[in-house]
Amino acid sequence: MKCPQCSDILLTLEFDRIEIDYCPGCRGVWLDAGELGILLERDGKEALLLSAPGSVRRKEKKRACPICSRGMEKVLMTGSDVLLDECPSHGLWFDGGELSKILEAECGDRGEEDRTGGLARLLDEIFTPGKEERT
């Protein structure tokens, strides 16, 4: 799969049984529809937030879905001004930092201890190393 933004080859990262596709070039993240379904089963609220964005018309250039190469729709995240790209049948694309920003905004208010949602934890874990236990 190629990155819709910079055409680099995406890497698949797996952590704590969640999988995302990550672009090493622009730090964008692709969330597969199948993966989104699994997230929905695991921690409903968080994934529900991601699975029901509202579609908007923007003049920004359409990007191609990394799976079917069709133009993706621009969607606006509910409750924030982050603009995402969505392929209705295959998944969601987040530009570098967008996904963490959304999860930050949604989960940050509830305090650090409450942030046990799988996706937020995954991203947190992936991009902030050094939280190992001392033995």
Place this chain on the structure above:
Amino acid sequence: MFWSVIAANKRKTVLLIVLMGFFLISSGSMIGMALADAQHPYAAGLIGAAAAGAVWVVMLLVSLFASDSVLLGLTHAREVTRDMYPQLINVVEEMVIAGSLPHMPRIFVVDDPSPNAFAVGKSPEKSCICVTAGLLALCDRDELQGVVAHEIGHIMNRDVLYMTVAATMLGSILFISDMFVRSFRYTSTTRLASRSRRAGGGAAGPLLIVSLLLAIIGPILARVLYFSISRRREYLADATSARLTRYPEGLASALEKIGQSPVMLSAAPSAVAPFYTVNPYRQHISSGAFATHPPLSERIQILRAMSHGAGYTDYLKAYARVTRRRRALLPPADLTERGKVDIRQASRDGCSAPATRAESLRRARDIIRALNDFAFITCACGLRIKVAPEYPKDRIACPRCSRVHSVQRSGAAAVGSVLSASSAMGAPAAARVVCPDQGGGHPSERAVQEARFVPGRWQKIACEICGHGYEISPRFSGKRLVCSGCGAVIRFSRAAGQGGGSSDISA
């Protein structure tokens, strides 16, 4: 075996080849005439017909001799073996024996999160069954058996022969009309318009209209013909599935799960659509003359209405009751069933139940990735990186901890490591079903990893299973560590004369 259905399928295959040939050659000649100069319309028509004929012959040869590899190639399916999917292979074997097929079909898996399955091949001796990773993840043993038996039904009734030929033929018609539409749109619009003005609306006009009509109606007709035929055979394959498994609820519940899945097939070209157990484009084309499959709800209803037995007669009765159609699915002479076929109990497959849907989907996709030459790197920080074969560099920095790894592709050998990793994966999770017959202790205690420990300095290690990270003190003297994340055991090997402590620690 429905002999009349088999004979009809063979007859229709020949008829279809002839009809499609006629369609292709006539539309080819029309297109040639429409695009030619006014002086030599017939010569150009002949050339068009010859070109279309050549395409037809090529398509015919392909559909008879290489169709399975073409169709499997279109869907990016990979063949799997018993070590990778013992349950799938067992289920197929059971159904092959139940259906008395002369030969075991080859079994393929498609890397796709959407649940579905299909069969290809021109005869029962040379057939392939293909399931998606999503199906393996979603279905339990009974449901998988129902879907596999449905595909075996298609193979037994020779539906696959007809559908394989029809798919290739349909593909060729769509290809030619697409070429015509493109050439018309990009090059000839202005030329034809100016020519028809010069000729005063003479011969070019009607010719253009006829060829346009042909180019538009041809593909539509081809689709209607081809799609509408495949509906009755879906009912019959469902009937075969119920009969072979003696458990109609298996397929019914699989169909229900497939119908509820929000994920669409990513790699299904429209020519392959009718092969699938459930139409992959169900959201766009659900009913009417274009439908390749009967409505799912109706199929499920019929299967669930079979309360008295699992035989063909029971299916036909349920079909008549649910659909209220007068026309029987089968001529009575085809029903050679003697006696009553009882419905069996649901199988108790506690031992083989997949832990969670996520895990089995991950496992299925990892196996296909390994077959597709992906490299798997487990970083010491716990992140697992899967690198596509197209990745251009030899080295890769872990996005989490920036450790640099070299990318080594081990090809088929990677499958083994994926299998061992995925069998250990999630072993300690609460949802994991442990077969009481297998004995042994708690599953977590079976997952033992080795780690090298160099005494005298701080050292970072990570559990290979859950990725939980540890920093080991230079004064640590234990021999093993029980991971607090997943309960797996990490055993340390150390230089002789060092440590010597016997304490087991539980982190």
